[in-house]
Amino acid sequence: MRDAFRAKGHDAWSCDLEPGNSKYHLQQDVLTVLDRGWDLGIFHPPCTFLANSSSKHLYIDGNKENGRDPSRWHQLHQGAKFFRTLWETEAIDKVVCENPIMLGYAKDIIGDEPTQIIQPWMFGDPYTKRTCLWIRGVEPLIPTYPKWEDCRQALGLPVDAKPKAEVHYAAPGPDRWKKRSLTYPGIASAFADNWG
Template sequence: MGRVLIACERSGVVRRAFEALGHDAWSCDIEAADDGSNRHIRGNVLDHLDDGWDLMAVMHPPCTILCNSGSKHLYLGMKKANGINPERWAKLEEAAAFYRALRDAHQIPRRVVENPVMHGHAIRLTGRGRTQFVHPYFFGEPFFKNTGLELVNLPALRPTNMLKPPRPGTAEHKAWSRCHREPPGPDRARRRSETYPSIAAAMADQWGALLPEPQMELFGSLAA
């Protein structure tokens, strides 16, 4: 079983999926774990990249700055004609640098970075590479949430239970769009960012199977 770091996660959804299959899985975030787990590192994940991980899954980088829907905020008054918003651009460059630092952590042989549908400036600044996009309904959960996974030395996830999406305009389609219809509130961003359990289970099952078995210490001398 492998040693797995789930970066930028406080919910514990992905950590628990890997842990359930016997992996030495830890989450890390600047906030405390929602489930109170003792397998959660509270702190800056950049300080823990050299701790001997076999795989790192970065689940929630600062997506509100990188996502396509936030591009209008890069400009004063949300209008390009007004010129750039220097504060917002500085935050974009900071978020992109954080993304790159995790994606390019070569000391961890297998890496995946979750990312939203990015605007062009974010794609350019992050240098985003090979990216797979998935929805929860690829894995048996009746919801829309287009999620990018930039993969480094990992294969694309295989859908496990592809559902047929409902027709637009129907009540069922609205129910599937729950993520995009979250009401305003202090927890809206956190609720929208949480990983669906079916996707976490697919990650643990498919990517966990690629991880090396632990090295067993040999005691005694070898027979001549």
């Protein structure tokens, strides 16, 4: 995302507790830099405990009959509060928060429905990954390809081609969360084109 904005001449920075691969990356808690005069904040709060796909993990051994897993419920509440803090920051006028389809419990804590739901294929990447956007201060994204058929034709794919669900079938392992959280290049470019 940062690189897509920088490629268009914007002074864009990333911020994460994880190390980055650029001199334009701040390795620190994002809450400590919100008040630095940013004109647009695009946030990707961790979704591990917020995503609908995590619902079974709210229960001991992934089984609702075993009762709630108190640790997971606590992490759900913490994650939703962090999301809401970013979404409601008064330090930045234009805010976009990105997350996958969210648990109903998390949405209840956040208190707002997403403004827009997009797919990578809408922006030229032949994949599915329903992505929710909470948008404040800027207009919703304009899809390059409103229908999969438009994207398929533009990419010259066979008539029977379908968008791939590679994120959903990522192999288990320690880096699975990183692979599942990547932003497709077409979406990053669309953010920069529409909001830069």
